[in-house]
Amino acid sequence: MRLTPLGLDGAILIEVDRIVDARGHFARVFCADELADAGLDVAIVQSSVSFNAKSGTLRGMHWQTEEHAETKYVRCTRGAVYDAIVDLRPQSPSYLRWVSVELSADNQRTLYIPKGFAHGFQTLCDDTEVFYQMTARFAPDAARGARFDDPAFAIEWPAVPRRIMSDKDLGYPDFQA
Numbered sequence: 001m002r003l004t005p006l007g008l009d010g011a012i013l014i015e016v017d018r019i020v021d022a023r024g025h026f027a028r029v030f031c032a033d034e035l036a037d038a039g040l041d042v043a044i045v046q047s048s049v050s051f052n053a054k055s056g057t058l059r060g061m062h063w064q065t066e067e068h069a070e071t072k073y074v075r076c077t078r079g080a081v082y083d084a085i086v087d088l089r090p091q092s093p094s095y096l097r098w099v100s101v102e103l104s105a106d107n108q109r110t111l112y113i114p115k116g117f118a119h120g121f122q123t124l125c126d127d128t129e130v131f132y133q134m135t136a137r138f139a140p141d142a143a144r145g146a147r148f149d150d151p152a153f154a155i156e157w158p159a160v161p162r163r164i165m166s167d168k169d170l171g172y173p174d175f176q177a
């Protein structure tokens, strides 16, 4: 695996090294020992799948507060997404900055998102599946969100003819820094 820092403190892009043969290829996408040696949090307690029927579906921006804060490993296992994260840790050198990466079934990348970040994605094609693993269990009372177009972050999203979003995600008030 190859680990590349993304410019926001602690956020990392994990890429695979493919071992190719006549059948196709093999690649490791997660190794607790190797990732822990690199300083990553590997204490995964839940994994979830998000299926998105239509291109232009946007979920986010989401996080959990305080003791429920979660590190996430995010992969796209079918189709492709534009994935965006925002550093919401006030003490961080990258506070309120965002980055995006394209994750797809083809590129087999994993986005490592530390605790204290908001996370969201927009699908780039129909029938897209996102698989993600977390180090904290889902805690609805600790779940928080910010609007994808919040001016405090000004994330640049790919243009789409129509964005498909939940009412919850459309309704967050402006983020209060």
Ligand SMILES: Cc1cn([C@H]2C[C@H](O)[C@@H](COP(=O)(O)OP(=O)(O)O[C@H]3O[C@@H](C)C(=O)[C@@H](O)[C@H]3O)O2)c(=O)[nH]c1=O
Pocket: 048, 050, 059, 060, 061, 062, 063, 119, 120, 121, 138, 166
């Ligand atoms: C996230 C989550 C939701 N749910 C339920 C709550 C609700 O009834 C239904 C759909 O929830 P949501 O609308 O919040 O799902 P969704 O918008 O897909 O939420 C996800 O968005 C991405 C961007 C993330 O980063 C994830 O951590 C998660 O917050 O599933 C669970 O039971 N467990 C979970 O872990």
